[in-house]
Amino acid sequence: MYIVQIASECAPVIKAGGLGDVVYGLSRELSLQQHTVEIVLPKYDCMRYDHIWGLHEAYRDLWVPWYGGAIHCSVHCGWVHGQLCFFIEPHSEDFYFDRGHYYGSDDDEMRFAFFSKAALEFLLQSNKRPNVIHCHDWQTGLVPVLLYEIYQYQGMGNQRVCYTIHNFKHQGIGGVKTLWATGLNRESYYFNNERLQDNFNPFAINYMKGGIVYSNHVTTVSPHHAWEAQYTDIGYGLGHTLHFHQDKFSGILNGINYEFWNPEVDSQIPYHYTPEDLTGKRLNKKALRDRLLLQDVDKPIVSFIGRLDQQKGVHLVQHAIYYSLFKNAQFVLLGSATESGINDHFWREKVHLNNNPNAHLEIGFNEELAHLIYAGSDIIVVPSNYEPCGLTQIIGLKYGTVPVVRGVGGLVNTVFDRDYDPNKPLEERNGFVFYQGDYPALESALGRAIDLWYEKSNDFEQLALQGMKYDNSWNLPGAEYVALYDRIRHK
Ligand code: ADP
Secondary structure (H helix, E strand, O other), rough: OEEEEEEEOOOOEEOOOHHHHHHHHHHHHHHHHEEEEEEEEEEOHHHHHHEEEEEEEEEEEEEEEEEOOOOOOOOEEEOOEEEEEEEEEEEOOOOOOOOOOOOOOOOOOHHHHHHHHHHHHHHHHHOOOOEEEEEOOOHOHHHHHHHHHHHHHOOOOEEEEEEEEEOOOOEEEOOOHHHHHHHOOOHHHHOOOOOOOOOOOOOEHHHHHHHHHHHHHHEEEOOOHHHHHOOOOOOOOOOHHHHOOOOEEOOOOOOEEOOOOOOOOOOOOOOOEEEOEEEEHHHHHHHHHHHHOOOOOOOOOOEEEEEOOHHHHHHHHHHHHHHHOOOOOEEEEEEEEEOOOHHHHHHHHHHHHHOOOEEEEOOOOOHHHHHHHHHHOOOEEEOOOOOOOOOHHHHHOOOOOOEEEOOOHHHHHHEEOOOOOOOHHHHHOOOEEEEOOOOOHHHHHHHHHHHHHHHHHHHHHHHHHHHOOOOOOHHHHHHHHHHHHHHHOOO
16 A cells, blocks of 8 residues: 655654654554555754755655745655655745744644645645545644545545544634635635534634544544543544544554664663563663762652643642652653743752752753653653543553553553553553542552552562563554555545
């Protein structure tokens, strides 16, 4: 099969979060399963060019219709760790992708509407006719809309679209401008509740809703989140739309790339280890302490890695720091915040804890340090308010770092409470789960984890080993996506 992914991220070259990991990991798995995969991305000024091999101009004169005229673009091509990627570079005074960041401009909606249009125009002009176009999140929600309403009449009538939603919170809210810029035009046709009109703001169009309505199939990144999105407020207003389209909506759990996230081969950690021999994990713990100037004492290290955002339960992250210290554990945090209030708050915490030999807060994005933290800590907390899939607990499991998670979204599908899980036998349990969003709930799970480390270290190690044995590679989800692509191709 020939699959083209259209996305705003692809790790490690463009990564703001899990979306980047998924686009790369799934593409690689599909390639391993003998499918042809190409990835179309924006050419950002700030991406990691050092992860692209053989970057060259592949298509010089791509004219992308925009408003009444057209924007001149070049398309560059290169390999990102074995995956063929095309990077679209517009030459216009808007400098859409030369902003020094991936997201966060006032005109993000126009930037990614343009990218969606340009990606399809590129496929059209370069005669690429994939069996399936797989696009992701709000940034590419307009791709199936444009395909169905415009490009199918220009020679792309056989292409099918799979649309994956990684986060319902950001949906891409545009207006009349988007319609005129992209050539969709007909206002009254699109400002219709069955098409693009936002479910709450009648004067707005919603890209993600467009993605849902116009795709051949819609997925989100875990089965439990697929249920939550339809039946709770976690669908952020799209629950009804999803329910209406439920026959083409499902959840497929994300995997992780075991060539990259694997303590047996990870090139970014100083000591490798296996479930048979955890000596390397203990050495990594020492290396982590040395690096962050933590005291070298007989204590567990609890960690948090992730965006510092309301979604991630920042009030519980903060509480986890002080509760861990209270329970005589050490705490390491690696996180970055886009909201200035949250950023300032964690900077104050960092300054406050600066001289504490048992805590280190690292504010920022640091891939290499993330690897060392996964490898060197004993417990990882994921206290999210909602979590479509969550990768940090899955990575933690692979590194023998016991997850303590809130029972929401994909966390429910991946972490099974050592003491209380109703469905898994004891030998298949792998962490600790709590459900409510208050401090006592977090303490009940984190406290059990730390107590187990102190009081029954063999049992704690056994739990970590049980987690390491889980297969959360892309193997199975990759096959699920292939089956899905096959279904929509032949419908
Ligand atoms: P989300 O996509 O909501 O941000 P996920 O758990 O799905 O969260 O994916 C997070 C990914 O980003 C993981 O690979 C994690 O290691 C990485 N990550 C998050 N924050 C940081 C950071 N500050 N530094 C390095 N890696 C980070």
